[in-house]
Every structure is written in C-alpha cells, then in structure tokens.
C-alpha cells in the first residue's frame with residue numbers, strides 16, 4: 001500500500017521531466033544537429049575531405065575573410081561547384097536562410113586540425 005504512493009507521485013513528475021527535456025532539446029539545437037539533420041554530414045567530414053571539403057578545411061581557407069560567412073551561407077542554399085574541385089554540391093533549398101547563416105558561422109569556427 002505505502003509502496004504505491006511514491007509511484008503515483010513519480011509518474012506525473014517523470015512525464016513532466018521528459019516533456020521539459022524534450023522542449024529544451026528542441027530549443028537548444030546546435031549547428032552540429034542542424035548539419036546532421038540536413039544531411040550535410042553525408043558529404044562533409046568535420047575535418048577531412050569526403051565528397052566535399054572537410055569543415056575544418058573550409059574554415060582554414062577563409063580564415064580572415066570577413067565576407068566568408070555571408071557568402072558561404074548563400075552557397076549552402078544555392079549549391080557550389082568549381083571552388084574545391086569538379087564535384088558539385090547540390091543546392092540545399094530545405095535549409096532556411098537563418099539556418100544557413102548558423103551553419104556557415106559554425107563551419108568557419110572549426111578549429112585548425114593538427
């Protein structure tokens with residue numbers, strides 16, 4: 001009898017927690033999550049070249065280029081070819097302008113690999 005009391009109390013408590021965590025996760029979505037969700041990582045490595053250049057390589061190339069963030073945000077949505085080679089990056093219209101901006105800044109902030 002007494003064992004059931006904490007159980008009954010615990011259930012709504014736990015449900016509330018799970019929902020809190022869930023909405024927290026949705027709000028605090030990192031650029032890394034965005035990159036995974038938009039399949040960027042199917043072609044890009046964080047560091048090394050796969051189909052496209054590694055994100056650290058991109059950061060390295062545009063280090064000190066003040067316009068790079070805006071330009072790359074545009075290229076993420078419009079696609080690109082000829083900058084790194086002859087492989088085409090298809091346009092990614094499913095990525096919103098705001099998300100492209102976040103992704104671009106995140107890519108450019110990748111540290112130099114050693």
Ligand code: HEC
Nearest residue numbers: 038040043051052072080081082083084085087088089103
């Ligand atoms: C089908 C493979 C593919 C996918 C998916 C893909 N990329 Fe690319 N990406 C490439 C290739 C290939 C290049 C090199 C294009 C070039 O040489 O101009 C590239 C280049 C880039 C560049 C550098 C452009 C430049 O001017 O230097 C950025 C930034 C980039 N991708 C970000 C992303 C992001 C963010 C996503 C996900 C929303 C993504 N890519 C999805 C293949 C891909």
